[in-house]
Amino acid sequence: MTETILLASAIAFAASVVFAFSNHIQHIAVDHMDVRAGTLVNVGTTAILLWCAAPLFLSLEPISIHSIGLFALAGLIVPSLSMTLHTLSVRMIGPGITAGLTSTSPVFATVIAVAVLGEIITGRILVGTAIVVCGIGFIAFRSRKTGATWPIWAILVPLGAALTRGLAHNIVKLGLNDLPNPMTAALISSTVSLLVLLFVHGISRQRVPRGARGYFWFGLCGILNGIGLVSLNTALHLGDVVIVSPLIATTPAFTLLTSWLFFKREAITWSSVIAITVIFVGCLLIITR
Numbered sequence: 001m002t003e004t005i006l007l008a009s010a011i012a013f014a015a016s017v018v019f020a021f022s023n024h025i026q027h028i029a030v031d032h033m034d035v036r037a038g039t040l041v042n043v044g045t046t047a048i049l050l051w052c053a054a055p056l057f058l059s060l061e062p063i064s065i066h067s068i069g070l071f072a073l074a075g076l077i078v079p080s081l082s083m084t085l086h087t088l089s090v091r092m093i094g095p096g097i098t099a100g101l102t103s104t105s106p107v108f109a110t111v112i113a114v115a116v117l118g119e120i121i122t123g124r125i126l127v128g129t130a131i132v133v134c135g136i137g138f139i140a141f142r143s144r145k146t147g148a149t150w151p152i153w154a155i156l157v158p159l160g161a162a163l164t165r166g167l168a169h170n171i172v173k174l175g176l177n178d179l180p181n182p183m184t185a186a187l188i189s190s191t192v193s194l195l196v197l198l199f200v201h202g203i204s205r206q207r208v209p210r211g212a213r214g215y216f217w218f219g220l221c222g223i224l225n226g227i228g229l230v231s232l233n234t235a236l237h238l239g240d241v242v243i244v245s246p247l248i249a250t251t252p253a254f255t256l257l258t259s260w261l262f263f264k265r266e267a268i269t270w271s272s273v274i275a276i277t278v279i280f281v282g283c284l285l286i287i288t289r
Helices: 003-029 035-056 065-077 080-093 095-102 105-117 123-145 152-178 182-204 214-238 241-248 251-263 270-288
Strands: none
Touching: 003 035, 003 080, 003 214, 003 241, 003 251, 035 080, 035 182, 035 214, 065 080, 065 152, 065 182, 080 095, 080 152, 095 152, 095 270, 105 123, 105 152, 105 241, 105 270, 123 270, 152 182, 152 214, 152 241, 182 214, 214 241, 241 270
């Protein structure tokens, strides 16, 4: 394994830890502000953070319009739509289960690659997909059996977030091939996402709460997500999607670990641990094909 792959793997793991902490901070944040306004604050903080740092990484040299367009397209999907679905899922079914279900994003990334890029599907991919589907079904029905109050259709929310992330990973990777600047990719995507959210907010005419404690918590989420987004893009720049995606999918493990060590907000059962582990194993089978 080359030094570049090792570095990409280390950065991907670091991003997973950051996103794990963000999952729990969001769980606190939604107690003080609604999802739509909170997501606006979250993405806005990320964009402001990156614009403040822009003089350190933006270059006056000619840039690739093709890559800028791809980064902007990714911004239409992640973090605006993906984060909205993720934050809503955290509120509905909790950060642990959300992290487990959204860890299936490598599955969607692989399916998209097969359908669009013409990659060959193998027996390992089929087995991995079956394992992931079984893990998702177990989490949903086991949670309802043990007294969960969220409806069965709620699993579609984190799965939607996983789908958007899998699509965005491929789009960003294509853009980085022509414009290898992870910070620029994060700046453009977060800015486009913020503009989309501001447009939706303007149409809805919903007032942003004043003096709410949610500003602090969602702002902290924005800082963490900004760091995580740049780290993810850096890992995608240095390594292949097939290496980075399964490492990012370890976020559930870090979410469970930080829940046990620091937050103590969510009851983690052995069945949840086993199911999330099964999902992760299925993801690894698919990505390693």
